[in-house]
Amino acid sequence: xxxxxxxxxxxxxxxxxxxxxxxxxxxxxxxxxxxxxxxxxxxxxxxxxxxxxxxxxxxxxxxxxxxxxxxxxxxxxxxxxxxxxxxxxxxxxxxxxxxxxxxxxxxxxxxxxxxxxxxxxxxxxxxxxxxxxx
Amino acid sequence: xxxxxxxxxxxxxxxxxxxxxxxxxxxxxxxxxxxxxxxxxxxxxxxxxxxxxxxxxxxxxxxxxxxxxxxxxxxxxxxxxxxxxxxxxxxxxxxxxxxxxxxxxxxxxxxxxxxxxxxxxxxxxxxxxxxxxx
DNA sequence: TTAAACAGGATAAAATTACTCCTAAATGAA
DNA sequence: TTCATTTAGGAGTAATTTTATCCTGTTTAA
Numbered sequence: 001x002x003x004x005x006x007x008x009x010x011x012x013x014x015x016x017x018x019x020x021x022x023x024x025x026x027x028x029x030x031x032x033x034x035x036x037x038x039x040x041x042x043x044x045x046x047x048x049x050x051x052x053x054x055x056x057x058x059x060x061x062x063x064x065x066x067x068x069x070x071x072x073x074x075x076x077x078x079x080x081x082x083x084x085x086x087x088x089x090x091x092x093x094x095x096x097x098x099x100x101x102x103x104x105x106x107x108x109x110x111x112x113x114x115x116x117x118x119x120x121x122x123x124x125x126x127x128x129x130x131x132x133x134x
Numbered sequence: 135x136x137x138x139x140x141x142x143x144x145x146x147x148x149x150x151x152x153x154x155x156x157x158x159x160x161x162x163x164x165x166x167x168x169x170x171x172x173x174x175x176x177x178x179x180x181x182x183x184x185x186x187x188x189x190x191x192x193x194x195x196x197x198x199x200x201x202x203x204x205x206x207x208x209x210x211x212x213x214x215x216x217x218x219x220x221x222x223x224x225x226x227x228x229x230x231x232x233x234x235x236x237x238x239x240x241x242x243x244x245x246x247x248x249x250x251x252x253x254x255x256x257x258x259x260x261x262x263x264x265x266x267x268x
Numbered sequence: 269t270t271a272a273a274c275a276g277g278a279t280a281a282a283a284t285t286a287c288t289c290c291t292a293a294a295t296g297a298a
Numbered sequence: 299t300t301c302a303t304t305t306a307g308g309a310g311t312a313a314t315t316t317t318a319t320c321c322t323g324t325t326t327a328a
Contacts, residue, residue: 002136003223003244004316011240026273040318046275059326062273075243089137105263106145109209110137113254120247129239138285160304174287180306193295196304275324283316293306298299 001086001117003079009036010044010082011075017054018070018130024063044082051081071127076118086118135222135251137213143170144178144216145209151188152204152264158197178216185215205261210252220252 012034017025027045031038045064048054055067066073080086087093089110146168151159161179165172179198182188189201200207214220221227223244 001222006317008223008225015239028273037318039320042274043276043318049274056274057326058272058274058324060272061327062325064274075240088135089142091142105149106209106258109258113251116250116254117247120243120250124240124243131239140286162304171287173289176305177287177307183305190305191295192293192303192305194303195296196294198305270328271326272328273324273326275322277322278320280319281317283314285314286312288311289309291306291308293304295304296302298301 001079001083001088001114004083006040006044007079007082009034009041010048010078012036013041013045013048013064014053014066014070014073014078014126015129017064017066018126021066021070024057024061024065026063030064047082048078051077053077053081069127070130071125073126074122075124076121079121086121087114088117135213135217135220135248138217140174140178141213141216143168143175144182144212146170147175147179147182147198148187148200148204148207148212148260149263151198151200152260155200155204158191158195158199160197164198181216182212185211187211187215203261204264205259207260208256209258210255213255220255221248222251 013030013036016030016034027042028038030036030045031041045054045056049056049064052067053073054064056062056064076086085093087110091104091107092110092114147164150164150168161176162172164170164179165175179188179190183190183198186201187207188198190196190198210220219227221244225238225241226244226248
């Protein structure tokens, strides 16, 4: 697993919205204030919406807001929403990648590491991050 | 951190050479038997040689061999030899990536996860993998 | 009806990954 | 010495993934 810029942006989006949970936040606003490209942020917020992490409202005065409290949103949620399932070796996801799976003595290590990562990422929620920020 | 195909190949190289530690293994042989592109394997073995994981001998009857016993070579060694230092977010390596570092409440988590990964990868050596393979 | 805001598909640019190729250097043997 | 064999290393190419951008459509409040 590698944290891409897209995921970094997603985290910033959540962090931004967590500061005012009641308000509807517009793409333009979030992008400008967090220094991210607007059209890319639009795509990312779509993904977060599909993952039910944020709600979206169309039309005049529309925007985005967290659908859960910051304490209910974990790093794992956000990463999986934008990147898909966690893994460190694509052989775990893509069967074509490694035909040797059944013979491969290293494979169980990738699985173990994935599980450790998932566990860890689950433990950090956005209330925790906001405390430290503000 | 993501395990690239290059690293997968590097691991196969070590695994292959660990089967006959006394012998000098030629690029062509390793590549053919482990089903990897020869010229790419050549580059990977160069990296492993620079990292002092394998020794190389030029000329007729030349080839590669492990420079240490399988038990002394860890997953971490091999991964770092081909991919460089372990990280999951490039903000930890590339200063340009995130100007917000000092403000960023998530950054310590990336550090923590990196340390966990390093610890884990250190614990698996190639004697362990060979036992299971054959 | 209109302007403001998100939805979604297509596509383009940039970066990284996954290679290949070519020439040079080393080495052992004829 | 010379030649075939083997790695060294630089440069370049192809494929894939990441990082966007743009355009058209839909929703909504005024």
